[in-house]
Amino acid sequence: MQGIEFEDDNGYGSLGAKTFTTPQRSGFIIKLLAKAGIEDRGTANFVLICIAVVFFAYSIYLYAGLLGDGASRVLSSEQIAEQQKVLREMQGIR
Numbered sequence: 001m002q003g004i005e006f007e008d009d010n011g012y013g014s015l016g017a018k019t020f021t022t023p024q025r026s027g028f029i030i031k032l033l034a035k036a037g038i039e040d041r042g043t044a045n046f047v048l049i050c051i052a053v054v055f056f057a058y059s060i061y062l063y064a065g066l067l068g069d070g071a072s073r074v075l076s077s078e079q080i081a082e083q084q085k086v087l088r089e090m091q092g093i094r
């Protein structure tokens with residue numbers, strides 16, 4: 001594997017490959033943090049991560065609450081028999 005040579009990228013500049021830079025824009029939340037007095041980038045990242053964790057925990061709490069309502073009810077055999085009786089009456093089955 002001796003004798004392998006690579007060309008520099010300088011020779012390809014005439015092919016029309018151009019690099020463009022886009023202007024740096026601040027997001028809405030970054031502007032709010034700046035208004036709140038948080039100028040340090042590390043502190044701002046920490047605040048944003050904490051906000052995300054709080055929203056994630058709240059969504060899990062809501063989701064668990066929706067699942068927990070129906071799953072926590074335990075019916076006795078009498079209640080099941082009464083519900084079956086009501087369903088049969090609704091369907092017209094005796």
